[in-house]
Amino acid sequence: MSDDLEKLAALLKEEVPPPSSTAKSAALDAGMAAFEKNSENIQGSANAERPIHNRTTTGSGFLKGLKDMFEKLTPRGMMLGTASFATIALAIVITQNYDFGKPALPVATRNAIAPIDGTEDLTSNTPLKNSFAVSGNAGVDQGPQITGTVADDNAPRQNDTQTAEAFVAPQPELEEDNRARTEALVAPGSLADSVTAVAPNTLMLSAPQPSVGGLMSTSGEGAPYIEAEPQTRDQFDGEAVSPVKATLDEPVSTFSIDVDTASYSVMRRSLLNGYLPNPDSVRTEEMINYFDYNYTSPATTEQPFAPQATVMPTPWNEDTLLIHIGIQGYDIPLAERPPVNLVFLLDTSGSMNSPDKLPLLIQSFRLLLGELSEQDSVAIVTYAGSAGMALEPTPANETRKILDSLTRLSADGSTAGQAGLEQAYALAEDMLEDGETSRVILATDGDFNVGMSSTEAMKTYIEDKRESGVYLSILGFGQGNYNDALMQTLAQNGNGTAAYIDTLAEAQKVLVDQIGGALFTIAQDVKIQVEFNPAEVAEYRLIGYETRALNREDFNNDAVDAGDIGAGTQVTALYEITPVGSAAISIDPLRYSDAEPLPEGNGELAFLKLRYKLPGESTSNLIATPVNEATQPALSEDVIFSTAVASFGQLLRGDTRMGDWSFEDVLEMAQRGKGDDPFGYRAEFMRLVRLAETAQ
Amino acid sequence: MEKSSENLAAEAVGGNAEAFRSLLERHYDLMYRVAYRTLGQQADAEDLVQEICAALPKKLTSFRSDSKFESWLYRVVVNAGRDLMRKRGTQARAADGWGDVEVMRREAAVEKRENLSWLTRAMQRLSPELRETVALVLGEDMTHKQAGKALGLSEGSVSWRMSEVKKELRLMAQAEEMLK
Numbered sequence: 001m002s003d004d005l006e007k008l009a010a011l012l013k014e015e016v017p018p019p020s021s022t023a024k025s026a027a028l029d030a031g032m033a034a035f036e037k038n039s040e041n042i043q044g045s046a047n048a049e050r051p052i053h054n055r056t057t058t059g060s061g062f063l064k065g066l067k068d069m070f071e072k073l074t075p076r077g078m079m080l081g082t083a084s085f086a087t088i089a090l091a092i093v094i095t096q097n098y099d100f101g102k103p104a105l106p107v108a109t110r111n112a113i114a115p116i117d118g119t120e121d122l123t124s125n126t127p128l129k130n131s132f133a134v135s136g137n138a139g140v141d142q143g144p145q146i147t148g149t150v151a152d153d154n155a156p157r158q159n160d161t162q163t164a165e166a167f168v169a170p171q172p173e174l175e176e177d178n179r180a181r182t183e184a185l186v187a188p189g190s191l192a193d194s195v196t197a198v199a200p201n202t203l204m205l206s207a208p209q210p211s212v213g214g215l216m217s218t219s220g221e222g223a224p225y226i227e228a229e230p231q232t233r234d235q236f237d238g239e240a241v242s243p244v245k246a247t248l249d250e251p252v253s254t255f256s257i258d259v260d261t262a263s264y265s266v267m268r269r270s271l272l273n274g275y276l277p278n279p280d281s282v283r284t285e286e287m288i289n290y291f292d293y294n295y296t297s298p299a300t301t302e303q304p305f306a307p308q309a310t311v312m313p314t315p316w317n318e319d320t321l322l323i324h325i326g327i328q329g330y331d332i333p334l335a336e337r338p339p340v341n342l343v344f345l346l347d348t349s350g351s352m353n354s355p356d357k358l359p360l361l362i363q364s365f366r367l368l369l370g371e372l373s374e375q376d377s378v379a380i381v382t383y384a385g386s387a388g389m390a391l392e393p394t395p396a397n398e399t400r401k402i403l404d405s406l407t408r409l410s411a412d413g414s415t416a417g418q419a420g421l422e423q424a425y426a427l428a429e430d431m432l433e434d435g436e437t438s439r440v441i442l443a444t445d446g447d448f449n450v451g452m453s454s455t456e457a458m459k460t461y462i463e464d465k466r467e468s469g470v471y472l473s474i475l476g477f478g479q480g481n482y483n484d485a486l487m488q489t490l491a492q493n494g495n496g497t498a499a500y501i502d503t504l505a506e507a508q509k510v511l512v513d514q515i516g517g518a519l520f521t522i523a524q525d526v527k528i529q530v531e532f533n534p535a536e537v538a539e540y541r542l543i544g545y546e547t548r549a550l551n552r553e554d555f556n557n558d559a560v561d562a563g564d565i566g567a568g569t570q571v572t573a574l575y576e577i578t579p580v581g582s583a584a585i586s587i588d589p590l591r592y593s594d595a596e597p598l599p600e601g602n603g604e605l606a607f608l609k610l611r612y613k614l615p616g617e618s619t620s621n622l623i624a625t626p627v628n629e630a631t632q633p634a635l636s637e638d639v640i641f642s643t644a645v646a647s648f649g650q651l652l653r654g655d656t657r658m659g660d661w662s663f664e665d666v667l668e669m670a671q672r673g674k675g676d677d678p679f680g681y682r683a684e685f686m687r688l689v690r691l692a693e694t695a696q
Numbered sequence: 697m698e699k700s701s702e703n704l705a706a707e708a709v710g711g712n713a714e715a716f717r718s719l720l721e722r723h724y725d726l727m728y729r730v731a732y733r734t735l736g737q738q739a740d741a742e743d744l745v746q747e748i749c750a751a752l753p754k755k756l757t758s759f760r761s762d763s764k765f766e767s768w769l770y771r772v773v774v775n776a777g778r779d780l781m782r783k784r785g786t787q788a789r790a791a792d793g794w795g796d797v798e799v800m801r802r803e804a805a806v807e808k809r810e811n812l813s814w815l816t817r818a819m820q821r822l823s824p825e826l827r828e829t830v831a832l833v834l835g836e837d838m839t840h841k842q843a844g845k846a847l848g849l850s851e852g853s854v855s856w857r858m859s860e861v862k863k864e865l866r867l868m869a870q871a872e873e874m875l876k
Contacts (some may be wrong), residue, residue, distance in 0.1 A: 004818075004865040009834035010816040012733055019728045022741035029751030031720045290778065431764035556707050 003670050014368040017184055087149045178679030227280050238410050241655050243541055243547070244541045244578075247534045247585045254550040256562030257526045257571045258283070259326070259517070261490060261510070262476055263499035264290035266484065267652065268684075271691040277652055281484060284544030284649030285573065291645065291681055292514075293570045293638040295328035304330040304522040305565065309627040310639050314576055315669060316647055316661035319584030321576040323530075323606060323627055328523050339375040340439065340519050341393070341431040345424040347444035348382045348409050348569060356502065357478040361443050362406050363473070364507030369403075372396035380405060383420025393431050421461070428470040437615075439471040439519060442490070445478035458486065462494045466561075469616070471521065474498040475510070488547065493522060495564050513679065517566030523612040525620065526561040528573060529555040535601040536629070538585050541657070543646050555611060558620050566613070572642045576657070577605065604628055641673030648689055663693040709756050716756075719765075720749055724767065733831035734777040736794030736819055744748050770836075770846035772780035774828055781824045794819035794827065817872075821864045825841050829857040 125479045212346025245253070263286035270277035298306045310324040344365070344386060352358040372378065373396060379404075380391035391405040421442070428438040462472060474487045491498035497517075499510045527550060532540050542549075554560040578584045580601070610623040645662045648666045650658055699707075699715075701722065707715035716785065727748055732741035752772075795816030819827060832843040833854065840854040845868050 004869060005834070007819055008815070008830065008861075008865065011811055012830060012835045015812060016729055016732050017738045019732075019742055019745075020726070021739070023726075023746070024724055025745035027724060027749045028717065028720050031853055032717060035708070035716050035753040037711055039713075427819055489728050570820055608721070640850040 012191065025549045026112050032365065043347070049211075057486065076187060086666065094186070105189060106682065129162070147364050153442045168336070171525045174247075197602070206443055233341075239654060241650075242542045242544075244539050244586055244657070246539050247532045247537045248589075249315075251534060252529060252531045252552050253575070254527065254529045254542065254546045255542060256548040256553045257528060257565065257573075258285045258288055258548050258563050259565060259569055259571060260498045260543060261290040262474075262487065262498045262500035263287060263486065265502050265506055266478075268688055269500075269502045271688045271695060274691070275695050282648055282649055282652045284653065285548070286544075287649040288544065288574070288642050288645045289570070291641065291685070293326060293328070293572065293642060294636075295326040295570055295638065297328050298330050300330065303613070307608060307623060307625060309625065310607055310635065311627065311629050312635055312639070312643075315583055315643060315663070315665070316658050319582045320576050320578045321605075321629075322643065323577060324643065325528070325530075325573045325575075325608060326639070327526075327565070327571045327610070329517070329565045329569045329571075332516060332520055332522065333600065336565070337516070339377075339522055340372075340398075341428060342372075342436070342519075343424045343431070343440045344378065345381045345420050345440055345442045345444075346380060346382045346390070346409065347420075352445055352477070354478065354490065357445050358409065360501065360504065360507070361475070362409065363476055363504055364511055365406060365500055367504075367507055368511040368515070369396060369399055371512055378402055378552040379431065381420055381424045381427060382409060383423075385595050388428070389423065393427070418458075425465050425468070427469055429468055432469065437471065437520070438475060439496070440494075441473045441475060443475040443477060444487075445476070458480055459489050459493050461562075462490055466493065466495055471564075472496040476500040477502075492547075492563070493561065493664060497562075497564075497566065509679070509681070513564075514569065517569035519614050520567040521564045521643050522567050522613055522647075523565045524617075525558070525560075526565050526571075526610065526612045527555050527562045528608070528610050530606050530627075532599070532606045533604050534580075536580060536603070536605050537577045538580045538582065541585055542577050543571065543574040543576060544649065546672070555609070558618060560615070574643065576647050602616035639673070641670055641675065644669035644673055645685065648685075649693075650690070653682055663689050705756055705759050708753070709759070713864060716753065720752070722805060723766075723769055724749075727769065729835065730770065730773045730831050732826070733835045734774075734828045736816075736827075737782070740780075743781055745773075748772060751776075765844070767845060770832065771848070774832075774846055774848075777828060777848055778824075794822075796870050818865060818868060821868055822861060825863050826857055828862070829854060830861055 003671040049075045115267075141294070147457070194357040260283075263281060263283040266281050266616040267277040267287065270281075296306050296308050298304060305327050308326045308328070310326070311326065312322050314322045345363065346358075348358065354363075369378075377389065377393045378396050382388055382390045390409060393404060394401055396402070420438075425442045428440050432438045465472075471491060473496035474491045475501075476484070476487050476498065488500050490496075499506075501507050501510065530550075542571065548563065550560065550562065578586075604626050606627045608625050608627055611620045612623075644666050647658065647661055647669070648663070651661065652665065669685055670682065670686050670689065677683055697719075701719060703789045704722075708719055716744045724745065727745045728741055729745045731748075732738060735741050735744065741814045755772060759765065760859065795812070819830075828847065829843065832838045832846055833840065836843075838846070840858065841851045844851045845847075849857075
């Protein structure tokens with residue numbers, strides 16, 4: 001056995017990839033810069049220690065960490081080194097499938113990379129699974145001994161906060177450095193250009209129309225073919241697909257609306273680069289809600305939206321029906337909207353220093369300024385290493401002053417997210433006057449590395465701040481380091497939206513075309529509850545909204561937070577239902593419980609209830625309407641198109657209930673629902689579906 | 697004659713920027729090596745070392761010149777690596793794997809590719825604690841006593857850890873034998 005140890009020693013010594021020269025010089029520069037800064041500080045005030053923010057390391061921290069590790073082992077770690085095992089992993093999953101009757105996941109790679117999802121037995125005897133599981137497992141076993149016993153007489157650990165600041169932050173990534181790194185991560189050839197370009201270059205796939213065209217300027221020439229999704233440090237929190245529920249067991253389904261669109265942009269970015277998106281990054285509801293629909297519009301702000309339910313046959317299953325719920329938010333005419341105070345919290349950390357991040361952010365910002373008026377004011381707080389105010393509150397029509405301050409921004413240092421966030425909230429609260437709204441808009445590539453480190457601590461902080469009436473919206477930038485889970489958590493808990501900006505065209509959509517929705521909330525804590533009629537509906541499942549599920553009792557509890565709707569936005573939710581007596585029923589009735597005879601059906605499928613609060617109010621209003629099969633208007637193009645998007649999202653997620661529904665079917669359906677498509681968003685969607693056919 | 701690292705460190709603490717630069721240049725590779733073997737990703741290792749470089753001016757004040765600079769530095773790197781791991785733990789990334797499968801795939805030479813693959817599998821089996829231990833004991837040829845010092849552990853703990861490493865390698869060999 002010592003042979004193996006010798007082999008390990010030899011390989012460890014031999015197989016160290018040489019560091020890139022840019023990394024070395026960047027490190028030396030960073031060291032020298034810190035050295036100079038340090039000398040200055042010493043000359044100034046010798047003992048000035050940085051203030052220590054709320055330290056969140058409590059006794060339960062470690063256990064929590066363990067729990068998190070088990071719950072959220074990211075697929076990325078599992079992916080490494082799985083190439084040689086992929087086939088075997090698949091075989092094992094199939095075996096399990098037969099043994100335990102688990103639903104089969106059709107996408108082989110997904111099975112291979114996610115052997116641990118909390119539902120599988122970590123201690124399984126399957127040798128292969130062990131080999132995946134061990135690194136996490138062993139780490140957990142031995143964690144306490146190590147982390148507990150480090151008593152250090154040296155400086156590095158004297159001050160937790162200090163070391164965390166020093167070590168954990170992301171790097172100033174020089175552009176070249178970034179490119180080199182990307183190259184290292186990607187399969188033969190290079191993705192570098194398409195990663196760093198502001199408008200993503202289209203890769204030469206075998207798709208008939210390689211150019212993205214339309215909205216985006218493309219310059220892709222001779223970009224290589226990429227086979228596999230490159231590994232990045234993007235983090236996504238995948239939730240399991242909502243299961244099918246039997247109406248008799250659980251007649252009521254409750255969820256919070258979701259108006260984020262980030263998932264769509266992330267998916268687009270993947271497909272334009274020639275690979276399928278990480279299934280965990282796909283949130284079907286966000287893909288649906290990315291598009292503008294023309295649902296029936298409410299007349300006033302009194303009842304800010306009108307729900308509209310449509311029942312239709314399920315395109316991918318002839319034995320089931322779809323209930324399509326469309327909600328149109330009231331659009332505030334520009335002249336009537338209240339003044340708004342915007343505090344931009346801009347991440348200028350080193351990792352933002354690539355063309356698709358800070359420069360794109362600044363360009364997007366210019367677009368936004370055009371939409372604001374003199375009654376609105378803008379302030380800018382930056383964070384990186386230390387937080388600072390880059391622009392004091394300024395009326396939005398002083399364009400020159402604002403743009404000047406923007407051009408002075410540059411990326412350097414690590415990410416002092418917490419300090420920046422605190423400062424931005426304080427500023428936003430100061431600016432708040434009667435009848436106005438304040439909103440902090442956080443623009444970042446995703447890592448808050450300093451200060452409150454855990455998603456949980458950050459969430460608590462944002463929740464506290466929500467009470468002050470300041471909203472929080474997130475603009476995500478860049479790829480490779482994007483922390484989707486954290487951004488979701490922040491936006492959801494800050495009563496805001498999360499959008500992912502990958503191109504200037506996307507900035508145009510989010511910050512100009514949909515400015516009302518982004519800045520003006522017309523209803524808060526919007527929850528939907530659907531009660532199904534067991535006489536008509538045997539089973540149902542909610543499509544998407546996995547991260548937004550609520551408990552049944554939460555619906556009437558006004559203290560429970562839910563999503564907000566911005567002016568003029570639409571929200572769409574889809575249920576796939578299996579009528580009583582259908583061949584598609586998948587859950588058998590119980591043998592040992594008394595099944596009461598079902599009452600006579602009356603054609604009423606479900607009862608739709610919607611709760612919302614008007615902005616600033618604390619009690620909710622209720623809208624209720626029955627959903628009948630009989631009284632259906634003709635299918636609108638919007639309904640058809642949104643259903644096509646829903647089916648696409650499910651295919652990308654690897655949903656098992658799609659039958660033989662294919663990308664081609666999605667395309668055909670989207671074509672039927674395309675309608676006018678004045679800005680070309682739907683045409684772009686169809687191009688993406690075609691790319692998905694070829695990207696595997 | 698070349699100045700000793702300890703002298704350079706003392707001069708750097710005194711404000712000599714040149715001394716500090718030489719110190720960094722001289723030890724960059726050492727820091728990178730240890731970081732890479734612990735983390736298994738070139739980008740991560742480069743990032744970590746850059747952070748260490750940026751934090752070093754402050755930390756240096758706690759370096760006592762009666763001890764050996766390299767030993768002290770090993771410890772700094774190990775601690776930085778642990779902080780990173782712990783940070784990732786809180787963000788549910790603790791189980792991040794070791795090695796870069798793309799680099800491995802691109803490797804043209806069969807033997808080298810197999811070696812890389814074996815190394816990756818082996819390191820992935822090891823917990824972060826065992827990885828940092830082998831990074832020093834096997835990678836840097838340290839005695840268990842020296843490694844213990846750098847890791848803040850007793851010599852006995854390091855020996856125990858190394859026996860755990862052997863055990864893991866044995867288990868891996870058995871498991872792979874069964875799959876053949």
